Amino acid sequence: MKTLLVFALSFLVVGNLAASSRVIKDNRLNDRGRTPSLGRGYSVTTNTLQSLCYKNVDVTIPSYDLQYTFKDIEEGWQSSYSYDVSAKASYSYWFLSANVSSHSSGSGENQKFYHYIYAKIDLESYYNSLNEATSEMSDSAIQLLKEKDVVGFFDACGPYYVRSIGRHSSFLALLRYETESNKRDLTYEASLKAQLRGFGSSGSVEVDAKYSNSSEHQKKQLNITVWAQGLGKDKLASLLPTDIESFKKTVQDSILTMQDANTGIITSMEIVPWIENTDFQQYLKLEKEQERLKYKEKKTLMANSEIIAEIDRIDRGQMDNYYKMRNCQNAMLDQFPTKEQDPERGYDYSKTFIKDLAEPGNEKKEKTLAELKEIVSDDAQKGILDTNDAFIEKATQCVDLIHENGIERTHYRQHPACLEVKKEVVLPYLVLDHFCMPEFSRMTK
Numbered sequence: 078m079k080t081l082l083v084f085a086l087s088f089l090v091v092g093n094l095a096a097s098s099r100v101i102k103d104n105r106l107n108d109r110g111r112t113p114s115l116g117r118g119y120s121v122t123t124n125t126l127q128s129l130c131y132k133n134v135d136v137t138i139p140s141y142d143l144q145y146t147f148k149d150i151e152e153g154w155q156s157s158y159s160y161d162v163s164a165k166a167s168y169s170y171w172f173l174s175a176n177v178s179s180h181s182s183g184s185g186e187n188q189k190f191y192h193y194i195y196a197k198i199d200l201e202s203y204y205n206s207l208n209e210a211t212s213e214m215s216d217s218a219i220q221l222l223k224e225k226d227v228v229g230f231f232d233a234c235g236p237y238y239v240r241s242i243g244r245h246s247s248f249l250a251l252l253r254y255e256t257e258s259n260k261r262d263l264t265y266e267a268s269l270k271a272q273l274r275g276f277g278s279s280g281s282v283e284v285d286a287k288y289s290n291s292s293e294h295q296k297k298q299l300n301i302t303v304w305a306q307g308l309g310k311d312k313l314a315s316l317l318p319t320d321i322e323s324f325k326k327t328v329q330d331s332i333l334t335m336q337d338a339n340t341g342i343i344t345s346m347e348i349v350p351w352i353e354n355t356d357f358q359q360y361l362k363l364e365k366e367q368e369r370l371k372y373k374e375k376k377t378l379m380a381n382s383e384i385i386a387e388i389d390r391i392d393r394g395q396m397d398n399y400y401k402m403r404n405c406q407n408a409m410l411d412q413f414p415t416k417e418q419d420p421e422r423g424y425d426y427s428k429t430f431i432k433d434l435a436e437p438g439n440e441k442k443e444k445t446l447a448e449l450k451e452i453v454s455d456d457a458q459k460g461i462l463d464t465n466d467a468f469i470e471k472a473t474q475c476v477d478l479i480h481e482n483g484i485e486r487t488h489y490r491q492h493p494a495c496l497e498v499k500k501e502v503v504l505p506y507l508v509l510d511h512f513c514m515p516e517f518s519r520m521t522k
Contacts, residue, residue: 113242118237131214139205141200149261190255198331207240219356250302352376399462431449
């Protein structure tokens with residue numbers, strides 16, 4: 078009795094979580110190789126985006142928050158970023174790390190001191206949402222529901238769909254000037270900031286005439302470095318400042334490129350279970366009232382359909398690793414024939430190095446062809462296939478039990494085979510991402 082009570086409570090907790098919309102705001106959104114979009118399907122379990130199952134996507138008009146700030150960068154600036162793990166803080170940290178190289182150069186009479194001013198524009202967009210009242214599901218998705226192929230629907234459209242998206246765009250600029258002492262030139266900085274803060278007006282900002290001409294900026298060796306992320310394609314050619322006036326125009330144009338609702342790094346994503354969508358419920362309805370799915374049966378149906386879809390993704394993930402490894406081996410043998418294959422032009426695998434594709438100029442990260450050969454060997458490929466075969470055997474038992482006991486009646490957690498399948502993960506072969514397909518770097522004697 079106690080076991081049944083615990084199971085019932087745990088089911089209610091999971092059911093309530095699954096039944097409500099949720100907002101994802103963490104680093105699951107950092108992969109820029111994926112394209113989240115309104116209405117697109119999503120799986121919480123595998124963090125994968127599925128098909129767009131809407132015929133038309135009608136969206137609401139987003140709102141924007143704009144911040145334009147200046148900040149002096151002193152030594153030890155890194156501490157201010159120690160506790161902020163947001164995407165925009167990370168981008169700012171990378172920018173400053175790459176461009177704040179030192180605060181002085183030379184020695185004695187030739188010593189120069191560098192001073193930095195950090196200018197930043199952050200644009201946050203939100204309330205960019207799917208209008209479900211006027212957006213229609215696609216004909217193919219509707220057909221799946223009418224045929225009661227719920228598993229097929231969730232596999233294609235995901236158990237959830239994306240209702241709203243929040244975006245962030247950044248424009249970062251670092252202004253560096255030189256002085257002969259380690260003290261900042263506060264008068265010069267005040268005049269410089271006054272010019273920059275007046276980017277939206279003409280002639281309304283009082284600027285010390287001494288510092289408003291280019292010769293003074295040249296004397297100070299004023300240097301401007303710009304980074305930006307999440308911009309639209311318009312006016313990108315003008316985002317290359319060469320002086321203060323062109324920098325002010327750069328700021329104006331960057332704001333314009335940020336105001337496209339479809340641009341920006343995605344920082345938040347609201348997802349909603351399909352089972353709460355009125356169209357979903359309408360097209361899935363059964364003919365007789367007594368046959369309609371009850372609340373618990375709906376949740377069981379959703380959970381079982383999702384684990385079946387997850388099984389398919391795990392299988393694909395394992396086989397993707399296998400095929401990538403096999404293709405890498407074939408590419409290596411094709412591009413770099415061994416001495417045994419071609420005694421005259423063949424490669425000595427122990428002395429031939431290939432690039433780390435993530436850091437192509439870093440010799441310390443390179444590997445020899447002999448090392449890569451071992452990584453993608455026939456035995457390594459067989460290991461992946463053996464793992465996949467064992468998984469498919471357990472997965473088949475799990476799916477058979479789900480269907481035999483009724484996909485909407487018995488939760489997969491009641492089947493030991495499904496609990497075993499749930500523990501399975503797709504091991505990342507990061508070494509393949511770094512060295513496949515192989516690119517020649519150098520040879521040693």
